[in-house]
Amino acid sequence: xxxxxxxxxxxxxxxxxxxxxxxxxxxxxxxxxxxxxxxxxxxxxxxxxxxxxxxxxxxxxxxxxxxxxxxxxxxxxxxxxxxxxxxxxxxxxxxxxxxxxxxxxxxxxx
Amino acid sequence: xxxxxxxxxxxxxxxxxxxxxxxxxxxxxxxxxxxxxxxxxxxxxxxxxxxxxxxxxxxxxxxxxxxxxxxxxxxxxxxxxxxxxxxxxxxxxxxxxxxxxxxxxxxxxxxxxxxxxxxxxx
Numbered sequence: 072x073x074x075x076x077x078x079x080x081x082x083x084x085x086x087x088x089x090x091x092x093x094x095x096x097x098x099x100x101x102x103x104x105x106x107x108x109x110x111x112x113x114x115x116x117x118x119x120x121x122x123x124x125x126x127x128x129x130x131x132x133x134x135x136x137x138x139x140x141x142x143x144x145x146x147x148x149x150x151x152x153x154x155x156x157x158x159x160x161x162x163x164x165x166x167x168x169x170x171x172x173x174x175x176x177x178x179x180x181x
Numbered sequence: 182x183x184x185x186x187x188x189x190x191x192x193x194x195x196x197x198x199x200x201x202x203x204x205x206x207x208x209x210x211x212x213x214x215x216x217x218x219x220x221x222x223x224x225x226x227x228x229x230x231x232x233x234x235x236x237x238x239x240x241x242x243x244x245x246x247x248x249x250x251x252x253x254x255x256x257x258x259x260x261x262x263x264x265x266x267x268x269x270x271x272x273x274x275x276x277x278x279x280x281x282x283x284x285x286x287x288x289x290x291x292x293x294x295x296x297x298x299x300x301x302x303x
Contacts, residue, residue: 073225106289108226115276115296116218116226121289159226163287169240170216170228 074099075160075173082179088148091176093160095141099171103163105143107136110157110175119158120145147178155180183207183292185277190297197267197301203260203277203294211235211255214282216290217262219273219299229275230262233282267301274298 076094083089093105107120118127120136123143135146143162147154160173189201203215217229230251231240239251250263260277275297278290 104286108290110226115293116278116290117293118289118291121291122286125288127289127291157225161226161228161289167243169242170231172218172226172228175225 073172073174074164074167075162075171077158077160077173077176079174080177080179082181083147083150084181085150085152087150088146089150089178090147091145091158091160091178093143093145093173095143095162095171097141098166099141099162099164100138100143101141102165105136105138106161107134107143107145108159108161108172110159112156116159150180152180154178185279185292185294187275187277187294187297190275190299192300192302193267194303195268195301198263198265199267199299201262201264201275201277201297201299203262205258205260205279208279208292210253210258212281213279214287215251215253215260216278216280217251217260218276218278218290218293219271220276220296221270221273224273227273231280232260264299267299269301272299272301 104122108116109119110116123138124136133149158176186204216231232251252261278293280290281288
């Protein structure tokens with residue numbers, strides 16, 4: 072079980088807005104920035120959001136991130152079929168003195 | 182083109198050693214921290230190890246300390262992972278990924294390799 076807790080699955084219909092949560096603690100999310108990664112089937116992960124809410128060049132503004140206290144969220148608006156993927160949150164943990172990934176959330180576009 | 186290419190994976194027996202390599206091209210390798218991340222079949226991402234630009238700071242996942250060693254050669258634009266005493270649970274795709282860090286803050290792993298598969302089985 073991961074220190075960063077994500078729902079194992081999420082779903083939505085095309086055009087809908089979906090949010091994925093990532094819950095941690097004061098030693099990780101509460102003290103450090105959060106990054107989000109998207110992993111399409113059979114491919115390497117891709118950086119989607121860094122520093123809680125920043126989008127790398129080329130990432131559509133349909134993707135947004137936020138953080139409050141010891142939790143973070145990834146929101147996807149205008150859901151598209153190509154958004155079907157696994158999504159991971161990640162941050163640093165002071166207690167473990169290392170990086171962490173959440174357990175991942177499999178997003179299904181119905 | 183900015184690129185990371187892993188190599189060195191394969192089928193090994195429990196207790197064996199293996200050295201993974203990651204060749205970087207298209208960017209100034211010495212300006213970036215580097216990471217190894219693995220993914221067991223059908224499982225999520227697991228951070229393995231990180232090394233700073235000049236190798237001054239090295240971190241490992243707690244469960245791997247003592248068995249894995251990360252290193253880099255900036256002159257050769259290469260990252261390495263020496264894996265000893267391999268176990269069945271080390272079976273995974275191993276990715277290398279670059280990350281820009283400054284002033285103690287890192288800004289996400291923005292470039293990933295395609296991964297190299299390591300299978301530990303008798």
